[in-house]
Amino acid sequence: MRVDLGSHRLHPSIEPRILADLQGLLGDRLQKRQRNGRIRLLGRWMGFPLKAADLVSRTPKGFAARVMRDALVSPFTRPREDTFSEVVRAGLGRTISETFYLPYARKIWGIDPFRLSGEQARRRVAADSFVKLAARVVRGSGAGGARGSSYFWYPERGYGAISEALAAGASDAGAELRLGERVASVEAGSERVAVATLDGERIEGDFLFSTVPLPVLAGLTGADEAVMTAARGLRIRSMVLVYLVLDASRFSTFDAHYFPEANTRVTRISEPKNYRDASDPVDKTVICAEIPCWFEDATWSATPGSLAEIVTHTISDAGLEVPAIERVHVERLRAAYPVYEAGFERHLEAIDAWVSSLPRVITFGRQGLFAHDNAHHALAMAYTAVDLLGPDGTFDLEGWEAAKRRFAMHVVED
Numbered sequence: 542m543r544v545d546l547g548s549h550r551l552h553p554s555i556e557p558r559i560l561a562d563l564q565g566l567l568g569d570r571l572q573k574r575q576r577n578g579r580i581r582l583l584g585r586w587m588g589f590p591l592k593a594a595d596l597v598s599r600t601p602k603g604f605a606a607r608v609m610r611d612a613l614v615s616p617f618t619r620p621r622e623d624t625f626s627e628v629v630r631a632g633l634g635r636t637i638s639e640t641f642y643l644p645y646a647r648k649i650w651g652i653d654p655f656r657l658s659g660e661q662a663r664r665r666v667a668a669d670s671f672v673k674l675a676a677r678v679v680r681g682s683g684a685g686g687a688r689g690s691s692y693f694w695y696p697e698r699g700y701g702a703i704s705e706a707l708a709a710g711a712s713d714a715g716a717e718l719r720l721g722e723r724v725a726s727v728e729a730g731s732e733r734v735a736v737a738t739l740d741g742e743r744i745e746g747d748f749l750f751s752t753v754p755l756p757v758l759a760g761l762t763g764a765d766e767a768v769m770t771a772a773r774g775l776r777i778r779s780m781v782l783v784y785l786v787l788d789a790s791r792f793s794t795f796d797a798h799y800f801p802e803a804n805t806r807v808t809r810i811s812e813p814k815n816y817r818d819a820s821d822p823v824d825k826t827v828i829c830a831e832i833p834c835w836f837e838d839a840t841w842s843a844t845p846g847s848l849a850e851i852v853t854h855t856i857s858d859a860g861l862e863v864p865a866i867e868r869v870h871v872e873r874l875r876a877a878y879p880v881y882e883a884g885f886e887r888h889l890e891a892i893d894a895w896v897s898s899l900p901r902v903i904t905f906g907r908q909g910l911f912a913h914d915n916a917h918h919a920l921a922m923a924y925t926a927v928d929l930l931g932p933d934g935t936f937d938l939e940g941w942e943a944a945k946r947r948f949a950m951h952v953v954e955d
């Protein structure tokens with residue numbers, strides 16, 4: 542049974558030309574699926590994306606009234622400072638922020654929301670005002686749902702099938718792919734660029750397109766101390782993924798369970814089998830719990846047994862049954878989420894100025910631009926980079942700077 546590195550869906554807001562390419566590569570193995578998640582809020586389950594009816598009928602008495610009161614006040618409220626907590630509180634009111642967004646932010650990014658930049662809210666909270674939230678809830682695409690719809694795309698053989706199909710397409714077109722190479726250094730000249738591997742090989746080219754984390758690129762390129770100091774100022778949140786192989790045909794009928802509240806370290810549990818129609822084994826299922834953490838902290842270093850215990854407690858505290866566990870498997874993602882700590886802009890600007898001074902190095906992607914993005918945004922960046930590469934081997938650097946300003950408008954979909 543193929544599983545993903547945490548819950549992944551391809552969002553319908555993907556550029557049509559990119560979707561068409563993926564459909565061309567994957568055919569009807571790229572399935573159109575209805576979202577079917579639920580969220581644990583205030584001791585009860587609600588459909589996720591949230592629906593207006595649930596917000597009124599399934600929340601504790603008085604909750605909807607408090608939200609309505611916040612909505613009336615909100616047009617006259619301005620953030621007192623540019624922090625995540627102030628931006629969300631001004632846009633969505635105290636009730637929704639304190640029940641949902643602030644505890645969730647603290648778990649995902651690991652620091653208090655008043656120490657996060659307001660930019661984190663603008664990039665990460667798609668429905669950041671009552672008007673946008675109401676529009677989504679009425680459409681049924683909810684606070685975390687895809688713009689304008691509640692469906693998503695998903696390959697029959699798991700999300701990784703997208704990368705595999707693109708890799709196969711690239712190879713067919715003549716690209717040589719080498720996976721697992723260890724890069725020792727990058728020489729970024731003004732005419733050529735070279736990458737040296739730990740095995741002592743030197744690969745030269747006209748351009749280097751990089752998606753490794755920006756601080757890693759700075760280190761490999763031998764950037765000066767001022768740039769390295771800026772790089773160290775950019776914090777990246779890690780994540781532990783705990784997979785439980787269950788001796789049951791299904792854990793639930795839902796694709797994902799969301800846990801925004803502070804009573805568990807888990808943020809989401811997904812069941813890959815429910816993301817697709819496929820010939821998965823009938824008598825087994827796998828669930829994957831996402832636990833954000835810092836690199837090498839106690840959670841990162843915890844044993845599979847104790848991580849599995851966190852997951853089973855989360856499940857039973859939410860009133861669900863845990864089927865017999867056949868096996869536990871743990872994956873650790875060092876670079877999961879860029880953290881926009883207050884003041885991060887100054888570090889990012891310094892490192893961006895440095896990378897822009899290297900005419901042969903183009904960095905993009907989630908870690909490569911330290912941007913909150915989805916896979917369809919990362920793909921859009923790659924397509925843009927290709928568009929700007931001329932047939933004569935030149936790269937339109939001015940066009941790229943303009944494109945980066947557009948990328949900064951990307952807002953993540955959950």
Ligand SMILES: Cc1cc2nc3c(=O)[nH]c(=O)nc-3n(C[C@H](O)[C@H](O)[C@H](O)COP(=O)(O)OP(=O)(O)OC[C@H]3O[C@@H](n4cnc5c(N)ncnc54)[C@H](O)[C@@H]3O)c2cc1C
Nearest residue numbers: 547548549550752753757877906907908914915916917919
């Ligand atoms: C838990 C989770 C769930 C998500 N869910 C969704 C979703 O449902 N839908 C969606 O569209 N997006 C989702 N995303 C976001 C999506 O994964 C990213 O937008 C996308 O992966 C970005 O692609 P990228 O190529 O820029 O970066 P990545 O996929 O992060 O690729 C960066 C690459 O750099 C490599 N690398 C890192 N350090 C080094 C090094 N030192 N040397 C060499 N290589 C290195 C990494 O191994 C990795 O392969 C999710 C992300 C997470 C963490």
